[in-house]
Amino acid sequence: MSALPLRALIRTQPRRGENGVPASRLGSGVTITGSVDTEGELHIHGKVMGSVRADRLVLAADGDIEGDIVARDARICGRVTGRVFALNVMLDSTANITGRIFHHTVEVAKGARIDARMPWRPLNFFETLEQLPETQP
Amino acid sequence: MTMFSRNDKSPEPAPAAKPQATATPLNNPPPAPAAPAPVEARRAPVPSAHGAPSVSVISKALKITGQLESTEDIHIEGEVDGDIRGVAVKVGHNAKVKGTVYGEEVELSGTVTGKIEARKVVLTSTAHMSGDVIHQDIRIDSGAFIDGNCRPEYGKPDGRAHSVQKAVAAPPNYPSAKPAEARSIA
Secondary structure, three states: OOOOOOOOOOOOOOOOOHHHOOOEEEOOOEEEEEEEEEOOEEEEOOEEEOOEEEEEEEEOOOOEEEOOEEEEEEEEOOEEEEEEEEEEEEEOOOOEEEEEEEEEEEEEOOOOEEEEEOOEOOHHHHHOOOOOOOOOO | OHHHHHHHHOOOOHHHHHHHHHHHHHHOOOHHHHOHHHHHHHHOHHHHHHOOOOOEEEOOOEEEEEEEEEOOOEEEOOEEEOOEEOOEEEEOOOOEEEEEEEEEEEEEOOEEEEEEEEEEEEEOOOOEEEEEEEOOEEEEOOOOEEEOOEEOOOOOOOHHHHHHHHHHHHHHHHHHHHHHHHHHHO
């Protein structure tokens, strides 16, 4: 299992004075083999084979993640194979997800393809999340 | 569409559904094209809102562990622990890269520990390069730090094998070779 090198957990409250962290963008021609870790916003149009951690994650319609996702807010319009751990999950109509979606709040648009279990978790599950559980999707 | 064809085959719902189906396009044609438009409009903002530039930006708060490959330009301000393959790669002021940077054009203002292999290499005044630079065309600004060899061997077929051999052989031979040469000439 691709264990995330998670030092910190999900920040359930936005960090004070976080405006300084600029957004990152991975274009559609980008392929990353390995893990991506950021405290800020991340837009993925490319492919990531590995785990992704971000404060706010936007996976565009042409994006593809094969691995675990850890985020406070996750907006998913692309393809995900793996687990999602996010406080607030938005699944767009173009989303295609296989795996599990651990969430506190979730929104699913009509048309989203979801082949996943979507377990609800209380806030403190995300607050105390320091290491991803070993559950297999 | 499937509803329509199904209605054609089954005779019972046909009278009820068919007039409706024919009536809607005839009576109000504007709603028919208007219907797909909101869907289009709803879908459109997603890629366009976040897809304005075609470059990839890895901002200062981002860390990548592993390989980064791209068929387009990359701008790195964060931390990359692994190799980077891109077309035009800009390693920004605060960026840290551990690994090899491959590309057509590499502009370094940050720190690279490893190697740069690119056709065109620019080391700006804030660049900190620990390792070899394999290039065809290089510009080094005053203030740049380089700890390694610069070799114009980019794209040469045996460049890499040769360079590795030379890199291994050079450090022990170089200091001793010079005095020996000087002696023999003297």
